[in-house]
Amino acid sequence: MEHFSQFMSATLNVFEAQKQMAERAVAQVSDEGLRTALDAHTNSIAVIMKHVAGNLISRWTDFLTTDGEKPDRNRDDEFVDTFSTREELLAYWERGWSVLFESLNSLGPEDLKTTVYIRGDAHTVPLAIQRSLGHTCYHVGQIVQVARIQADDEWNTLTIPRGQSEQFNRERWGEGKPGK
Template identity: 50%
Template sequence: MNMGETYLNIIKKKFLEIKKLGDQTFQQLDDKQLHWSNHEESNSIAVIIKHVGGNMISRWSDFLSTDGEKPTRNRDLEFEASYLPKMELFQIWEQGWQIVFTALDELTEQDLLKKVKIRGENHLVMDAIERQVSHYSYHVGQIVYIGKLLKTSEWQSLSIPRGYSEQFNKQMFNKNN
């Protein structure tokens, strides 16, 4: 496997990890919790999902051939609070991720040093990809944090639960040695 293929495989794995954190959080929350926000200027998980989904569709549709900020996108509308049932939010989330993974599957090593535009600004494909890894990690972190706030003691940890680090490390060392 060459460097470009290795990079694309690593990126796909990172995106899958980011998606999984969001998926595991959604599973723990109900409709009311998905629409909770701390105050008027904070975003609910529902708003974040609409924003991330809109971003994914815009950035990754026709990734190599059109500007990543599509004229059909209404970014400001993504941040308006509106009630969407959990299933509809999940569909927005899944549609966005499907577009991301389809675009990534179509990329080749030669594409990584090509340029794409986002809001008229040139970016190397690798830079545009890294930009989205950072962006989605940021928002999924918000989703997880809000979920954890809402579930309190009922929260099911998405990583190593408190008090289990030593046990987990031993298992990992034993598995890998």
């Protein structure tokens, strides 16, 4: 039980951190910037967010009992910007994350032994969780990168600012190095 609790706590923590990072990046981008792709071969932030939310809804709705690729999912439509406003986009984004968090919070230790399916392929529950986490992190990285480019000189860093690692470490640990 302890390992299950630690695993789920860590999983929820990383998903939440990724959600917050994306949202902090998106907050720095204009409405127009959300909808602007860097070139004809890339997706806008709005499209990436729509895809992430659609994926989370499909994968995590009835997670233990139905294939993660739901019959009513239109994945190709996720790559078309169809939201009229930022608020509509953010509401859909929030819906995806809510489905994920509700499903993860409903899991018990015995569920880790369950086999689930994604596009007909068998996955252990831990593998399906890690697959979703990896997919989400990949796209959050895209959101942050595109947001950084869109925000240009107005960007506020989401992590330790470039060239300030030593200062951060001193503030965190004082003059000594961590672990010493």
